[in-house]
Amino acid sequence: MYILGINAYHPDSSACIIKDGILIAAAEEERFNRIKHWAGFPSEAIRYCLQEANVKLSDIQYIALNRNPWVNLDKKIIFMLSHRISFSLLKNRLNNLINIKSIKKALSREFAIPQERLKLKIFHIEHHRAHCASAFFVSPFKKATVISVDGFGDFASVLVAEGIDNQIKYLYEINYPNSLGIFYTAFTQFLGFKNFGDEYKVMGLSAYGKPRYAEKLKNIIFLEPNGKFKLDLSYFSFYRNNNLMLWDNTAPKLEEVFSDRLIKEFGTPREYTQDISTYHCDLASSLQQVYEEVFFHILNYAYKLTGIKNLCLSGGCALNSLANGKIFKQTPFREIYIQPASSDAGGALGAVYYLYHQILKNKRVFLMEQAYWGPAFDNTEIKKTLEENKEELDKYFVKYIEDSGELCLNTAQFIAQGKIVGWFQGRMEWGPRALGNRSILVDPRRKEMKDILNARIKRREWFRPFAPSILEEKTKEYFEEDYPEPFMLKVYLVKEEKREVIPAVTHMDGTGRLQTVNKSQNPLFWQLIKEFEKLTGVAVLLNTSFNENEPIVCNPQQALDCFLRTKMDVLVLGNYLIAKEKV
Numbered sequence: 074m075y076i077l078g079i080n081a082y083h084p085d086s087s088a089c090i091i092k093d094g095i096l097i098a099a100a101e102e103e104r105f106n107r108i109k110h111w112a113g114f115p116s117e118a119i120r121y122c123l124q125e126a127n128v129k130l131s132d133i134q135y136i137a138l139n140r141n142p143w144v145n146l147d148k149k150i151i152f153m154l155s156h157r158i159s160f161s162l163l164k165n166r167l168n169n170l171i172n173i174k175s176i177k178k179a180l181s182r183e184f185a186i187p188q189e190r191l192k193l194k195i196f197h198i199e200h201h202r203a204h205c206a207s208a209f210f211v212s213p214f215k216k217a218t219v220i221s222v223d224g225f226g227d228f229a230s231v232l233v234a235e236g237i238d239n240q241i242k243y244l245y246e247i248n249y250p251n252s253l254g255i256f257y258t259a260f261t262q263f264l265g266f267k268n269f270g271d272e273y274k275v276m277g278l279s280a281y282g283k284p285r286y287a288e289k290l291k292n293i294i295f296l297e298p299n300g301k302f303k304l305d306l307s308y309f310s311f312y313r314n315n316n317l318m319l320w321d322n323t324a325p326k327l328e329e330v331f332s333d334r335l336i337k338e339f340g341t342p343r344e345y346t347q348d349i350s351t352y353h354c355d356l357a358s359s360l361q362q363v364y365e366e367v368f369f370h371i372l373n374y375a376y377k378l379t380g381i382k383n384l385c386l387s388g389g390c391a392l393n394s395l396a397n398g399k400i401f402k403q404t405p406f407r408e409i410y411i412q413p414a415s416s417d418a419g420g421a422l423g424a425v426y427y428l429y430h431q432i433l434k435n436k437r438v439f440l441m442e443q444a445y446w447g448p449a450f451d452n453t454e455i456k457k458t459l460e461e462n463k464e465e466l467d468k469y470f471v472k473y474i475e476d477s478g479e480l481c482l483n484t485a486q487f488i489a490q491g492k493i494v495g496w497f498q499g500r501m502e503w504g505p506r507a508l509g510n511r512s513i514l515v516d517p518r519r520k521e522m523k524d525i526l527n528a529r530i531k532r533r534e535w536f537r538p539f540a541p542s543i544l545e546e547k548t549k550e551y552f553e554e555d556y557p558e559p560f561m562l563k564v565y566l567v568k569e570e571k572r573e574v575i576p577a578v579t580h581m582d583g584t585g586r587l588q589t590v591n592k593s594q595n596p597l598f599w600q601l602i603k604e605f606e607k608l609t610g611v612a613v614l615l616n617t618s619f620n621e622n623e624p625i626v627c628n629p630q631q632a633l634d635c636f637l638r639t640k641m642d643v644l645v646l647g648n649y650l651i652a653k654e655k656v
Contacts, residue, residue: 076135078425084325085418088118094438098125099446099503101418104627113322116183136195137428139203139420144227198424200226207423208385209236211441212410218379223388224254233375239430250312259331260360265343269325277537279361280582282354290363300374308335365396369403382407391415398564413444413504413560443594447501455647458629470652485604492642497632506561507618509598517615520576529640541578545589547612561588
């Protein structure tokens with residue numbers, strides 16, 4: 074049985090495919106069309122999934138989508154009537170729903186197959202049920218408390234559930250327009266970060282401030298009994314905005330979601346080019362603190378309902394790694410699972426597994442322990458790319474290294490010398506984090522590497538941290554927590570005595586958003602870090618995504634292009650090592 078999962082006409086459009094419950098492939102459309110967070114029909118991601126599974130579209134029995142336009146329809150109508158929603162806003166929403174209901178037509182168009190020949194059955198899975206399924210059904214837990222928190226989808230922003238074996242029982246939800254995600258987004262925009270998905274920048278900025286305005290923010294979002302909360306809508310405009318989200322085959326553009334009242338209370342919004350002041354840092358810190366208070370309010374009530382200490386977390390808010398790193402201290406949960414694409418891209422994964430388990434009642438047979446579900450390119454394909462770029466590469470040192478141990482040793486030596494290394498190996502990562510297959514790597518012992526990376530390649534804001542990748546077995550030596558985190562979705566405190574050892578990956582507040590690297594999950598990346606440890610005594614590398622203000626690279630040509638146009642020193646493409654200086 075083949076099932077294709079699709080997140081379409083929504084940010085981070087994506088596709089995945091399973092065979093008899095086993096995941097074969099998963100990828101975001103942005104990696105193929107090179108448009109960040111792209112929202113539309115993920116035709117290239119679908120093509121990749123079919124190719125990886127070695128099947129045709131006609132071989133697919135079912136398609137599952139992570140949207141159901143008819144869910145909460147009564148609540149939608151009541152809200153529109155009570156808030157006098159304009160006809161143009163209603164029309165925009167309906168157009169998006171029409172696209173969702175016309176998936177078979179889109180498949181017919183993109184794959185040149187008459188609709189009558191497409192015998193597959195399409196299932197529409199409610200947005201948050203798909204999120205919950207994306208976490209629980211691929212987790213190691215037989216039972217768990219399951220929570221989805223994000224901006225909004227299918228008229229809800231939070232869903233709390235209990236997962237047992239191959240079924241999820243839904244306990245309660247929080248409906249639109251009350252949204253913890255929108256609350257965070259409003260102040261992200263106010264602080265001058267207006268691109269879709271910029272919330273992570275505020276997390277980095279929050280380390281430089283004090284939560285001086287936390288009490289003031291609590292006038293905007295209120296805790297309510299039984300794990301709920303409510304927004305004061307007078308501070309927001311999103312629910313009346315005719316063109317709130319433009320996302321039909323484009324990069325998603327989110328209009329301002331805050332109102333004039335928020336400006337009146339908090340001052341003039343920062344322009345992106347404006348210098349960041351102490352006020353902005355303090356507001357970011359206050360926002361993060363209040364966000365966490367609401368977040369843990371939800372989690373603690375969910376535990377009260379289930380009594381299960383295993384937690385599966387999903388939705389866009391599950392990318393708030395600062396909050397995730399405090400779950401053990403702020404809640405009774407003792408085991409946590411968050412799959413690597415927890416935001417909207419992961420909805421494709423959740424829709425597939427909701428259908429396979431919840432609806433079709435199949436037993437669970439798959440555990441997602443690693444994130445490498447995208448395309449891979451062998452040395453033959455890499456060699457062809459190098460030959461096609463021979464003229465550009467003639468002035469550089471190029472060497473094929475057969476032995477993986479020698480390859481890792483040579484690469485570790487370059488890193489230890491202070492070189493910036495592009496590392497392109499195996500299958501591309503699923504989700505927003507580079508986890509050692511499409512990574513740029515440098516020496517974390519060198520404090521100056523953060524500024525060097527920004528000046529020569531990344532051009533990121535000064536306050537944004539870089540992440541440490543560490544041998545899983547050495548985590549306790551460097552961090553206050555040693556719970557494995559293979560997907561770089563938690564922030565832990567770096568031990569005080571280690572902060573000067575790895576200053577390039579230690580943030581202003583003494584934390585690091587780590588990736589623990591397990592030998593069985595990524596043996597080559599583990600071996601590279603191990604070789605670096607043998608050379609330096611440090612079992613950590615600075616790991617950032619292989620890109621330059623674009624989606625993470627997918628294929629060898631994109632990796633080579635990034636290497637050539639930036640001031641990267643070394644590129645390791647499969648077994649090929651390319652250096653800009655003769656070695």
